[in-house]
Amino acid sequence: MSTAAPPEKRPALFFDRDGVANASPGPGYVNRLADFRILPGFLDCVRAAAGRGWPCVVVTNQRGVSRGLTPPAELEAMHGLLRRTLADRGLALLDILVCTAADDNHPDRKPNPGLLLTAAARHNLDLSRSWMVGDREKDVETGRRAGVAVTVRLDDDGTGANPDKNKPSAATYRVPDIAACADLLRTRLPDLRAP
Numbered sequence: 001m002s003t004a005a006p007p008e009k010r011p012a013l014f015f016d017r018d019g020v021a022n023a024s025p026g027p028g029y030v031n032r033l034a035d036f037r038i039l040p041g042f043l044d045c046v047r048a049a050a051g052r053g054w055p056c057v058v059v060t061n062q063r064g065v066s067r068g069l070t071p072p073a074e075l076e077a078m079h080g081l082l083r084r085t086l087a088d089r090g091l092a093l094l095d096i097l098v099c100t101a102a103d104d105n106h107p108d109r110k111p112n113p114g115l116l117l118t119a120a121a122r123h124n125l126d127l128s129r130s131w132m133v134g135d136r137e138k139d140v141e142t143g144r145r146a147g148v149a150v151t152v153r154l155d156d157d158g159t160g161a162n163p164d165k166n167k168p169s170a171a172t173y174r175v176p177d178i179a180a181c182a183d184l185l186r187t188r189l190p191d192l193r194a195p
């Protein structure tokens with residue numbers, strides 16, 4: 001009989017995509033690679049996380065796919081660009097999970113927690129120690145439903161016109177933008193590599 005201990009679960013840093021990893025498209029969708037503008041502060045967040053031993057996962061609603069507005073190949077190209085941009089800096093994402101469903105009640109469509117639950121099962125992640133970062137209160141609610149420890153909400157989504165900017169937030173931390181989120185991670189994110 002094997003006595004090997006099961007691999008220990010680790011927490012993850014979950015990020016919304018639009019308004020966090022890339023500038024928000026505003027009320028519509030990012031339908032083309034040419035309109036996918038990566039935010040430098042996001043790269044800094046992944047760097048801060050990696051330096052503390054945290055895996056990073058992007059979780060995103062992309063209803064434009066099921067509405068026929070976002071070609072799946074363009075979506076793949078955007079995520080390829082994001083991965084290459086990180087790889088050029090020696091960084092990586094553990095996973096990118098996408099919900100393309102149009103139905104607001106779909107279990108994977110945020111604020112439902114399905115994408116986080118899937119990531120946790122797939123990668124042996126401990127949601128109770130994980131963090132969730134987003135530009136909308138919907139992302140904060142997603143984190144709450146998934147049972148994460150810490151939520152972070154950005155006021156600016158890369159456009160200066162985040163509709164949630166002036167809403168009260170249920171997040172653990174509220175920061176001006178994704179660059180400020182990187183500062184927060186550098187000061188508040190526990191170091192998982194510490195002995």
Ligand SMILES: [Mg+2]
Nearest residue numbers: 016018019135
């Ligand atoms: Mg967003």
